[in-house]
Amino acid sequence: xxxxxxxxxxxxxxxxxxxxxxxxxxxxxxxxxxxxxxxxxxxxxxxxxxxxxxxxxxxxxxxxxxxxxxxxxxxxxxxxxxxxxxxxxxxxxxxxxxxxxxxxxxxxxxxxxxxxxxxxxxxxxxxxxxxxxxxxxxxxxxxxxxxxxxxxxxxxxxxxxxxxxxxxxxxxxxxxxxxxxxxxxxxxxxxxxxxxxxxxxxxxxxxxxxxxxxxxxxx
Ligand code: GAR
Numbered sequence: 001x002x003x004x005x006x007x008x009x010x011x012x013x014x015x016x017x018x019x020x021x022x023x024x025x026x027x028x029x030x031x032x033x034x035x036x037x038x039x040x041x042x043x044x045x046x047x048x049x050x051x052x053x054x055x056x057x058x059x060x061x062x063x064x065x066x067x068x069x070x071x072x073x074x075x076x077x078x079x080x081x082x083x084x085x086x087x088x089x090x091x092x093x094x095x096x097x098x099x100x101x102x103x104x105x106x107x108x109x110x111x112x113x114x115x116x117x118x119x120x121x122x123x124x125x126x127x128x129x130x131x132x133x134x135x136x137x138x139x140x141x142x143x144x145x146x147x148x149x150x151x152x153x154x155x156x157x158x159x160x161x162x163x164x165x166x167x168x169x170x171x172x173x174x175x176x177x178x179x180x181x182x183x184x185x186x187x188x189x190x191x192x193x194x195x196x197x198x199x200x201x202x203x204x205x206x207x208x209x210x211x212x213x214x215x216x217x218x219x
Contacts, residue, residue, distance in 0.1 A: 003030040003187040006082035008073070008090035009037045013044025015088035015109060018176035019183060020051050028184045033080035036073065038092055054080065060092060070097035077102070084186060087141065088179065091120075096143060104193055106141040107186070109179050111171045113137060113153055118146035123168045127158065132214040134158050134167060136175045138182040140193065149198045151191060154178045157214040 007016050016035065022028045035048035040057045048055045056076055063069040074097060077085060085098070087108040099106060112122040114137040117129075126134045135155035142148035154174035158167060185191050185200055192199045 003183075004033045004081050004083045005030050005183070006077045006080060006085050007032055007035045007048075008085065008087045008092075009035060009042065009044035010039050010091040011042050011044060011089045013042065013047045013089065014172060015175055015179050016044050017047050019086065019088065019180055020047065020053070022180035022184070024051070028180060028187055030084075030183060030187045033082050034076065036076060038069075038090070044089070066093065066095045067097045070095045073098055074101040084183070086179075086183065093145060094141060099141065099143065104140055107151070107179075107182060108139055108141045108146065108148070109175055110137045110139070110146045111168065111175065112146075113155065114139065114146055114150060118144075123171060124164045127162060127164060127167060132158055133212070134171055136171050136178060138178050140198070149193055149196050151182045151185070151198050152178045155212065157212075 007019065009016055020032065023030055023032065032053050034054045034056060035044065036056045036058060037045050038058055038060045040059065045055050045057070058069065058072050058076070060069045063072065078101070083105065085102050085106040087106065094106065110118070110122070112118070112126060113133070113135040117125045123134065133155045135153055137150055137153045139150045140148040154177065156170045156174055190200050192201050
């Protein structure tokens with residue numbers, strides 16, 4: 001069975017593109033049934049159209065409350081028989097209305113190593129804090145902001161001369177690897193959730209003694 005995905009976007013859609021490419025290359029057995037943007041004219045919509053994917057624009061400003069907006073999202077997602085909702089640069093806080101309609105079936109990507117730096121402008125926050133590693137997180141959405149069970153994380157070093165832009169680009173490259181991977185695992189039924197913990201079944205091996213340091217340790 002091919003998993004039907006609904007992708008929610010607000011901007012450039014480079015994560016959407018990575019998901020489309022992996023599906024087209026046959027690496028993920030899924031189909032993007034619809035791409036929904038809360039902002040009209042964004043590049044993500046162009047990307048979808050170029051690949052003959054259905055698009056919808058729902059302007060959140062047309063709704064009285066977050067719940068009303070989410071009810072419309074649910075109506076559209078259900079009309080396309082969506083099974084998994086993928087937030088890819090969707091810059092809206094979602095409510096119980098969407099979560100209850102898709103329990104443990106809403107994923108989000110965030111450009112930080114959660115639980116550090118939830119919220120907005122997080123690459124700058126990481127730089128200002130002086131962390132030596134930054135990264136990105138794919139997680140199931142819950143009612144909090146960037147707070148649900150973590151599926152996969154990727155890390156990148158922070159360099160002395162990094163700017164917000166260079167660090168964001170380095171993180172984005174990893175986002176384009178981990179989001180398709182999370183969706184692939186989900187489509188294969190390999191993601192198990194127990195409380196806050198997410199397990200991959202059967203597990204993927206990671207070298208137990210592996211580690212990275214920044215700066216490199218040379219003694
Ligand atoms: C990505 O970096 C994504 O992690 C971030 O927005 C960017 C969207 O890029 N999402 C958030 O900050 C959500 N809290 P894209 O539109 O090119 O995929």
